[in-house]
Amino acid sequence: MIERRRFLTLIGGLAVAATPLAAVGPARARPAMRVHRDPSCGCCEAWVAHMRGSGFDARIEAAADIDAVKRRLGVPDALASCHTAEIDGYVVEGHVPAAAIERLLAERPAFRGLAVPGMPIGSPGMETPGMAPEPFQVIAFAANGRTSVFADFPRGWGG
Numbered sequence: 001m002i003e004r005r006r007f008l009t010l011i012g013g014l015a016v017a018a019t020p021l022a023a024v025g026p027a028r029a030r031p032a033m034r035v036h037r038d039p040s041c042g043c044c045e046a047w048v049a050h051m052r053g054s055g056f057d058a059r060i061e062a063a064a065d066i067d068a069v070k071r072r073l074g075v076p077d078a079l080a081s082c083h084t085a086e087i088d089g090y091v092v093e094g095h096v097p098a099a100a101i102e103r104l105l106a107e108r109p110a111f112r113g114l115a116v117p118g119m120p121i122g123s124p125g126m127e128t129p130g131m132a133p134e135p136f137q138v139i140a141f142a143a144n145g146r147t148s149v150f151a152d153f154p155r156g157w158g159g
């Protein structure tokens with residue numbers, strides 16, 4: 001009887017220990033993000049903090065000539081902002097919210113990248129206490145120069 005009880009306890013313990021592993025399944029890792037920024041820019045750090053807080057592995061690289069990086073990656077002049085990121089074959093220009101990048105990576109459209117032109121107050125990394133968020137759009141851009149609205153944030157990004 002003792003042997004049987006010990007056996008059942010062992011089997012029960014193994015079943016409980018194995019259940020979480022079976023239920024979880026394989027984790028899907030996000031690709032690393034390489035963020036190019038001008039060494040004198042401060043808001044880029046705040047945007048990177050937003051990305052990291054959303055689960056992205058964002059790595060910062062100081063760029064002595066950020067405009068050369070933008071040209072090399074095909075960012076249209078009209079969509080330029082203060083920093084440029086690369087993630088999984090896409091370009092992310094400026095203060096694009098993590099939710100838009102998540103959607104980009106999930107849908108995998110035939111765009112070159114996404115951009116939030118300028119530095120709108122209330123976009124991720126541009127939150128300013130005492131100032132109302134500005135509406136902004138996330139613009140998708142293609143290698144051929146075509147653009148379209150990818151996401152609209154009429155009241156800022158919403159924190």
